[in-house]
Amino acid sequence: MSSSVRGANYHNDSLMIGFSDLRKLSNERPLVITGGRGVFVIDERGRDYIEAVSSFYCAALGFSEQELVEAAIRQMRALPFYPSASHRTVPVVMELAEKLQAIAPMPKARVAFATTGSEANDSLIKFLWYANGYSGKPRRRKVITRYGSYHGGTIAMTALGGGSALHRSFGIPMDDSIFVSHPTGAAPGEGEEAYVDRLAEEVRQAIEKAGPETVGAFFAEPISTAAGWSVPPKGYFQKIKKVCDEYGVRFFLDEVVTGFGRTGHMWGAQAFGVTPDCITSAKGMSSAYQPISAVLMSEDFYAGLEKGSDENGWFAHSGTYHAHPVPAAVALKTLEIYEKRQIVKHVQSLLPLWQKSIKVLEDHPLVATTRNFGLGGAVEFKGPVQNLSHI
Numbered sequence: 001m002s003s004s005v006r007g008a009n010y011h012n013d014s015l016m017i018g019f020s021d022l023r024k025l026s027n028e029r030p031l032v033i034t035g036g037r038g039v040f041v042i043d044e045r046g047r048d049y050i051e052a053v054s055s056f057y058c059a060a061l062g063f064s065e066q067e068l069v070e071a072a073i074r075q076m077r078a079l080p081f082y083p084s085a086s087h088r089t090v091p092v093v094m095e096l097a098e099k100l101q102a103i104a105p106m107p108k109a110r111v112a113f114a115t116t117g118s119e120a121n122d123s124l125i126k127f128l129w130y131a132n133g134y135s136g137k138p139r140r141r142k143v144i145t146r147y148g149s150y151h152g153g154t155i156a157m158t159a160l161g162g163g164s165a166l167h168r169s170f171g172i173p174m175d176d177s178i179f180v181s182h183p184t185g186a187a188p189g190e191g192e193e194a195y196v197d198r199l200a201e202e203v204r205q206a207i208e209k210a211g212p213e214t215v216g217a218f219f220a221e222p223i224s225t226a227a228g229w230s231v232p233p234k235g236y237f238q239k240i241k242k243v244c245d246e247y248g249v250r251f252f253l254d255e256v257v258t259g260f261g262r263t264g265h266m267w268g269a270q271a272f273g274v275t276p277d278c279i280t281s282a283k284g285m286s287s288a289y290q291p292i293s294a295v296l297m298s299e300d301f302y303a304g305l306e307k308g309s310d311e312n313g314w315f316a317h318s319g320t321y322h323a324h325p326v327p328a329a330v331a332l333k334t335l336e337i338y339e340k341r342q343i344v345k346h347v348q349s350l351l352p353l354w355q356k357s358i359k360v361l362e363d364h365p366l367v368a369t370t371r372n373f374g375l376g377g378a379v380e381f382k383g384p385v386q387n388l389s390h391i
C-alpha cells in the first residue's frame, strides 16, 4: 500500500477537480488511481477495477500499451517540442495529417490540430464564423445543437451543450445556440419513419424561426454519451442533412467519442451513412495517452478559410500546443496499431457478445431498458428519467 494513502481525517485544501462535489472533495479523499494494466486501473490501495468506459471513452488500447509509450519516448529524444505555426511544422505532424486525411469520412479532408476535444470543437465554430465572414454570409453564426448533448467545457462549447447544469449556473451566453430534440425515441404508435420526419421538420422549423440567413451549422454527436447513448433512428442524419443542404447550413459531427471504431465503423458518420462537412476528433486518436485533437474539414469548407487568409495575408489562429510533436507521434502510432490490429473488424467481432451481455441486464428488476450500438451502451434504471426536452 502506498505511504501516501490517507484515511478518515483526510483534508484537502489544494486540489480542485471538475464534475465533482467540491465540499466532498475537501473532506473525503477522491479515488486515487496509480497504475493501469490492460483494461484494468489500480488504485493506491492496490485494488484493481475494470475501466468499463475506458476512462471517458478514451483509452481504446487499454492502459499499458508499450508501443505508445515508446513512440512518445522516441519523439521526446528526437525533438521534444516545436510549434506548428507561422509556416513551420515537424515531419510527424505532417504524417499524422496525411494518415487522418486517408481515413476521413469526407474526401480530401484538411486537418487542423488542437489539444482537447473542447478546443477542436471551439476551433471549428470559430472557423465557421471566419469562413462565412469571408464568403458573404457574416450573419450565419447560429449553431443548431441538441438537448442533452455535450461538446466540451470552453465557453462556446458550454453554450452548445444541451444540459442545463452545464450553463445555467455559469451564466454562459447562449445567443448563437439553437436547441432541438435529441432522438430519444418515437412517440407510442408513431412509427420510425414518421418520427424521423418529425425530427427533421423540427430542424427546418428551427432554421425558419431563427431566420435562415443567421444559421451557420447543425452540430451533433453521432451518438451522445451525455444523452444516454440514444441510437438515432434509421435515416435521421440523412434527413437532417438534407434540410441543412436546402438552407445552406453546414453539417458538423462531433466524433470526439465516436471516432476510431467505437461504433463498429471508423467514424460515426459512416455508421449512419452520412457525409459531414466537418468533424472533430480527440480521445481515441491517441488512445488518450497524450492530449491531441483535430478538426477535419471538407475541401469546400476549407476554401472559405483560404479566402479569408488571402484577404488578410494570414490565418490568425493557432495554439502553442496544437500539433505538439509528442502527442502527434503517439497518435500516429495509435493509428498504425488500429490498422495493424484491424481494430474496426475487431470491434465488429465483439459485438454479438457485447449485445447479448448488455441485454441480459434487462432481466434485473431495477432495469427499465438497455441500449447499445457499436461498443457503447446504456442501462436505463427504473425511476425518474432525465427530461431532455428543456434546458
Ligand SMILES: Cc1ncc(COP(=O)(O)O)c(C=O)c1O
Residues within 6 Å of the ligand: 056, 116, 117, 118, 119, 121, 150, 151, 152, 153, 221, 225, 254, 256, 257, 282, 283
Ligand atoms: C462528444 C464530446 N465532445 C467533446 C468533448 C470534450 O472533449 P475534452 O474533454 O477533451 O475537451 C467530450 C468530452 O467528453 C465529448 O464527450
